[in-house]
Amino acid sequence: MRKSVIAASIMVLTMTLAGCGATSGDANGQASGSGQLSWSSSNQRQLREALGQRAVHGLDHVTFAADGASQAGEAFTQEALRYARALAQGASSPEELFKIYTIPRPHPDLLQGLTRALADGNLESWLNGLAPQSAAYRHLSKAYMELKNKQASPSPQIPLEEDPLEPGDSDPRVAAVARQLAASDYLDNPSGTGNRYSPDMVRAVKRMQADYGIKPDGIIGKDALEILNFSDTDRARALAVAMERLRWLERDPPETRIDVNTAAGRLTYWRDGKVVDTRKAVVGEPGRETPQLGSPIYRLVANPTWTVPRSIQEKEFAGKGGDYLQSHNMAWQNGWIVQQSGPENSLGLVKFDMKNDHAIYLHDTPAKSLFQEVQRQRSHGCVRVQDALGFAELLARDEGVLDQWRKSRAKGDETFVPLPREIPVRLLYQTVLFDAKGAPVVRADPYAWDDRVAVALGFPLAKSHLLRNPSGDVGP
Secondary structure, eight states: OOHHHHHHHHHHHTSOOOOSOOOSSOTTOOOTTOOOOOOOHHHHHHHHHHHHTGGGGTOTTSOOTTSSSOOOHHHHHHHHHHHHHHHHTOSSOHHHHSSOBOSOOOOOOHHHHHHHHHHHTOHHHHHHTTSOOSHHHHHHHHHHHHHHHTTTSOOOOOOOOSSOBOTTOBOTTHHHHHHHHHHTTSOSOGGGOTTBOOHHHHHHHHHHHHHTTSOOSOOBOHHHHHHHOOOHHHHHHHHHHHHHHHHHSOSSOOSSEEEEETTTTEEEEEETTEEEEEEEEEEEOTTSOOOBOBOOEEEEEESOOEEOOHHHHHHHSTTOOHHHHHHTTEEEETTEEEEOSSTTSTTTTEEEEEOOTTOOOEEOOSOGGGGGOSSOEEESSSEEETTHHHHHHHHHHHTTOHHHHHHHHHHOSOEEEEEEEEEOEEEEOOOEEEOTTSOEEEOOOTTOOHHHHHHHTTOOOOOOOOOOOOOOOOOO
């Protein structure tokens, strides 16, 4: 997929969401102390109809007790609140699904909203307004319904025949393989291949095979086709998960913020409600995943030193002697290995300090070649920013500390430049992007994090393919 397409994808996915207000109240949407709400026949009908149409939100695999059976008023209240919570906050809890999830969540007062909607007789309208109102959500919903409506004649998978596809072969499967290589970002021009397994495609397949731990011989056999084969069922599952992840997010995020999509390795900088910059990022490799955090940048660090964490020190530095440390400008200080400032420092020439309990931050890197990888899950958990010095200049200028930043850079020693105001950062995970026309494109699930969300939504567990070609460097 072209770089401009990816940039547009991230812009759409992270756009400001409009929707229900965030009034303080019961975060779980339960009717504790609600008493008996009055349910007219019209309101009962509206709830049943809303539940009958929940596929537009990818929630058709979730069972609700008020689907059709006769219910007492309190049971209607409980199920209405449960469905309202699914729309307003998600049918699942990311805090329960993931060890770390601190991205700000919406917390509308659902009981108050339901009480008012029942009194006014506009339950359907109230429920419709709880889900995200963004273009991204609408595109996901439309694509999901299109797949659901064609279940009688689903798109076939790329067939696995006895003979694998070898370079130079002509085969009707080539066009489908090329389309998925392009969707996964390995191939720029899928339309020019025809039915011939061309040299450009061979190079793309070899790159993909290397990323996933398959012998990079360019031969498309069972293992390669398992990665490339996205059925309609797989796509629908990914779209439903993408909608759920958007429902987890607050509807009015800060207008000035930084969003990093760790599934795609992309950073987007918002300023006053508009996207002003987007660039590549290198994030944690499988097993050292970058967590889903909401955490602000509070200062820039010029010419940072790097105190090697115990986990990296014990695993990566075992058996390395003094010569290795000296050659990498490192030394023991008070029981820690510390790398001094300089262009070869693992943090590069700038660190973006963030406030969190997990030692996660953004930074520069001397390993520039990693930004050319398709799958950029290559770090020990922190986020490496493409042209980080340029990004630091941009932030310093926007925050009015450019002179101070440039003077600090020129000193050559580690120097801290506080920002006048903290810049919120959201480390998100979204495997569905959008092309230039707004059509959803299903990408890889590098951490297999979609699986647990899909199961929570009632989908069966699918086979995952994890990245198996780590960078090999020792940086954070």
